[in-house]
Amino acid sequence: QPSPHPAEHQHCRYNPLRDEWVLVSAHRVKRPWQGQLEEPPAEDVPRWDPANPLCPGATRANGEVNPHYEGTFVFPNDFPALQPDAPAPGDSDHPLFQAAAARGVCKVMCFHPWSDLTLPLMSLAEIRAVIDAWAELAAELGASYPWVQIFENKGAMMGCSNPHPHCQVWASSFLPNEARLEERTQRQYRDQHGVPMLLEYAEQEARRKERLVVENEDWLVVVPYWATWPFQTLLLPRRHVLRLQDLRDSERDSLASIMRRLLIKYDNLFRVSFPYSMGWHGAPTGPHLQEDCGHWQLHAHYYPPLLRSATIRKFMVGYEMLAQAQRDLTPEQAAERLRSLPEVHYKQRPQ
Amino acid sequence: QPSPHPAEHQHCRYNPLRDEWVLVSAHRVKRPWQGQLEEPPAEDVPRWDPANPLCPGATRANGEVNPHYEGTFVFPNDFPALQPDAPAPGDSDHPLFQAAAARGVCKVMCFHPWSDLTLPLMSLAEIRAVIDAWAELAAELGASYPWVQIFENKGAMMGCSNPHPHCQVWASSFLPNEARLEERTQRQYRDQHGVPMLLEYAEQEARRKERLVVENEDWLVVVPYWATWPFQTLLLPRRHVLRLQDLRDSERDSLASIMRRLLIKYDNLFRVSFPYSMGWHGAPTGPHLQEDCGHWQLHAHYYPPLLRSATIRKFMVGYEMLAQAQRDLTPEQAAERLRSLPEVHYKQRPQ
Ligand SMILES: O=P(O)(O)O[C@H]1O[C@H](CO)[C@@H](O)[C@H](O)[C@H]1O
Ligand SMILES: O=P(O)(O)O[C@H]1O[C@H](CO)[C@@H](O)[C@H](O)[C@H]1O
Numbered sequence: 052q053p054s055p056h057p058a059e060h061q062h063c064r065y066n067p068l069r070d071e072w073v074l075v076s077a078h079r080v081k082r083p084w085q086g087q088l089e090e091p092p093a094e095d096v097p098r099w100d101p102a103n104p105l106c107p108g109a110t111r112a113n114g115e116v117n118p119h120y121e122g123t124f125v126f127p128n129d130f131p132a133l134q135p136d137a138p139a140p141g142d143s144d145h146p147l148f149q150a151a152a153a154r155g156v157c158k159v160m161c162f163h164p165w166s167d168l169t170l171p172l173m174s175l176a177e178i179r180a181v182i183d184a185w186a187e188l189a190a191e192l193g194a195s196y197p198w199v200q201i202f203e204n205k206g207a208m209m210g211c212s213n214p215h216p217h218c219q220v221w222a223s224s225f226l227p228n229e230a231r232l233e234e235r236t237q238r239q240y241r242d243q244h245g246v247p248m249l250l251e252y253a254e255q256e257a258r259r260k261e262r263l264v265v266e267n268e269d270w271l272v273v274v275p276y277w278a279t280w281p282f283q284t285l286l287l288p289r290r291h292v293l294r295l296q297d298l299r300d301s302e303r304d305s306l307a308s309i310m311r312r313l314l315i316k317y318d319n320l321f322r323v324s325f326p327y328s329m330g331w332h333g334a335p336t337g338p339h340l341q342e343d344c345g346h347w348q349l350h351a352h353y354y355p356p357l358l359r360s361a362t363i364r365k366f367m368v369g370y371e372m373l374a375q376a377q378r379d380l381t382p383e384q385a386a387e388r389l390r391s392l393p394e395v396h397y398k399q400r401p402q
Numbered sequence: 403q404p405s406p407h408p409a410e411h412q413h414c415r416y417n418p419l420r421d422e423w424v425l426v427s428a429h430r431v432k433r434p435w436q437g438q439l440e441e442p443p444a445e446d447v448p449r450w451d452p453a454n455p456l457c458p459g460a461t462r463a464n465g466e467v468n469p470h471y472e473g474t475f476v477f478p479n480d481f482p483a484l485q486p487d488a489p490a491p492g493d494s495d496h497p498l499f500q501a502a503a504a505r506g507v508c509k510v511m512c513f514h515p516w517s518d519l520t521l522p523l524m525s526l527a528e529i530r531a532v533i534d535a536w537a538e539l540a541a542e543l544g545a546s547y548p549w550v551q552i553f554e555n556k557g558a559m560m561g562c563s564n565p566h567p568h569c570q571v572w573a574s575s576f577l578p579n580e581a582r583l584e585e586r587t588q589r590q591y592r593d594q595h596g597v598p599m600l601l602e603y604a605e606q607e608a609r610r611k612e613r614l615v616v617e618n619e620d621w622l623v624v625v626p627y628w629a630t631w632p633f634q635t636l637l638l639p640r641r642h643v644l645r646l647q648d649l650r651d652s653e654r655d656s657l658a659s660i661m662r663r664l665l666i667k668y669d670n671l672f673r674v675s676f677p678y679s680m681g682w683h684g685a686p687t688g689p690h691l692q693e694d695c696g697h698w699q700l701h702a703h704y705y706p707p708l709l710r711s712a713t714i715r716k717f718m719v720g721y722e723m724l725a726q727a728q729r730d731l732t733p734e735q736a737a738e739r740l741r742s743l744p745e746v747h748y749k750q751r752p753q
Contacts, residue, residue, distance in 0.1 A: 202721055368562075369681060370483070370570070374572070375578035
């Protein structure tokens with residue numbers, strides 16, 4: 052039975068940042084699920100485990116011993132996908148067989164000395180310290196590398212192999228696909244419309260409100276109009292900001308606050324430490340620091356896999372891999388659910 | 403310690419079909435894995451289960467009773483993401499908020515009446531029947547719809563919620579993202595080089611041999627030079643063929659044979675029913691049947707998630723979602739491993 056509500060009718064939406072479409076079939080969430088169930092995250096992570104290479108005082112794969120750090124802690128990834136000194140591949144002999152040099156560095160950053168803490172359970176001062184460390188790494192590696200990708204894989208479901216709260220920073224000698232794509236679409240948008248795409252988008256969403264999740268004086272979080280993952284969000288500054296390192300003191304504080312509010316809602320949604328991959332995109336660096344990057348706007352993407360519960364995820368498989376992403380509830384429905392959740396963490400609420 | 407073998411040095415490779423790059427960091431496979439383990443597929447699937455809606459004689463969600471089918475069996479998806487009659491969304495009031503109509507149909511096709519059988523364990527005649535049914539559906543739905551996506555999600559890891567051997571067919575009123583992308587890249591390639599991209603690619607790979615997995619008189623399977631998934635393959639005809647329905651009788655037989663050889667190798671790799679999503683891409687249909695589609699070449703993509711063993715998959719997460727796909731062994735290494743595997747299924751081998 053087709054629903055009378057137009058949001059319930061299937062349609063496609065355009066993602067202007069990736070120049071692609073998503074199929075929205077909101078009625079699909081009604082189908083029963085008999086497929087794979089995910090394991091909920093372990094609840095009994097020890098606060099300190101000398102066998103865990105991310106802990107203070109623990110020994111890492113390369114034999115080095117971690118200091119007894121008390122805040123954030125950055126160290127080189129012991130199994131880096133990018134190394135600074137890889138030789139360039141030979142010349143291509145055919146347009147269908149093209150290779151290019153790839154150089155870079157991979158770092159790991161622990162958010163906190165405790166293994167049983169996650170960002171939503173940290174204090175604002177602790178989250179602020181993470182933000183400062185991000186900005187520092189972005190500036191330091193960005194001095195020479197064109198792209199510095201800061202990302203967090205949270206939860207085993209997202210390929211994270213260590214429960215200790217941490218993120219990674221991979222800096223590369225090339226602009227990765229997603230950066231090239233956002234470079235092209237943001238440049239074209241400003242050329243055509245005279246304003247940075249995501250600055251205009253934040254203004255529009257602040258006014259339209261139906262996809263807002265949380266907002267404060269400097270930031271807003273929306274389920275973007277073109278979200279593909281069920282509870283995907285986009286974190287945007289209200290001011291035109293190119294890079295993390297350009298954030299003012301007060302903007303870093305308000306970022307800590309809005310991140311915590313978002314992440315508490317995420318955890319409250321299914322009463323589980325919410326898995327996701329998240330990461331920052333900002334104007335390219337290295338040689339691009341000298342160029343006009345005014346079409347760029349700093350932003351963070353959150354891509355969480357869960358759909359119905361702590362154990363039922365969205366599978367981006369067959370049709371999605373071969374044709375087009377498809378979502379089972381509208382972005383407005385997702386935003387409404389997140390908006391209505393309390394801003395006190397379920398673990399910290401008086402029972 | 404950097405290895406002297408150049409294949410071991412990280413580099414990027416270009417995917418001309420998707421106009422994007424993949425980061426190849428072959429040394430990464432050496433890192434230990436302490437993350438999530440997958441559950442191997444159930445080995446005790448009953449051949450016939452009246453409670454399974456895909457079985458002959460079973461009752462489906464909509465109350466209909468399946469016939470006692472003996473070959474392939476096609477029926478409408480009871481929870482379709484695409485329906486023929488969805489109304490068009492209202493006009494867009496802003497370039498960042500664009501929606502478009504989406505109409506279509508979703509069908510399910512059982513490969514065989516038995517639930518405990520998979521394609522690699524079927525006879526050539528049974529696989530040939532599947533190919534004929536694919537070609538028939540592609541022609542029938544393609545008479546009006548611009549795109550007919552045939553795809554198989556195999557294994558719970560790939561979001562498949564029913565062990566009964568089956569695929570899906572989603573026909574849409576629009577060209578999905580992947581189709582638009584391959585339309586653009588193949589058109590540009592032919593414009594620039596005068597030959598269809600994938601026809602030229604098949605010829606090159608047949609000659610270079612290092613990425614070949616299996617081949618016969620009409621077909622070849624390679625781990626493409628730009629593969630992102632560890633054991634991803636591309637199935638290509640040697641002749642210029644636009645669509646499944648254009649395949650000759652003998653080409654359908656040789657397709658059944660090469661598919662079985664590939665899928666037996668896949669199962670033999672980790673001695674498990676190998677999970678994957680696969681699907682067919684060919685020239686668009688509907689109104690496009692009237693246009694010159696000579697830049698297109700029929701092909702199938704196989705996207706299998708496993709990396710190290712039956713229980714260790716590749717996670718395409720943080721860096722991959724936010725920056726660029728990254729692989730942990732070279733395509734040549736993957737092809738060499740698949741090539742060296744026996745063509746007799748491990749379950750059918752004399753012990
Ligand atoms: O239709 P199914 O098999 O229930 O569902 C599966 O395939 C669909 C098409 O790839 C996906 O959208 C779903 O996420 C997946 O679980
Ligand atoms: O580096 P980690 O956390 O061991 O690995 C994880 O993140 C990487 C970057 O997104 C991915 O390439 C790996 O597949 C994933 O398991």
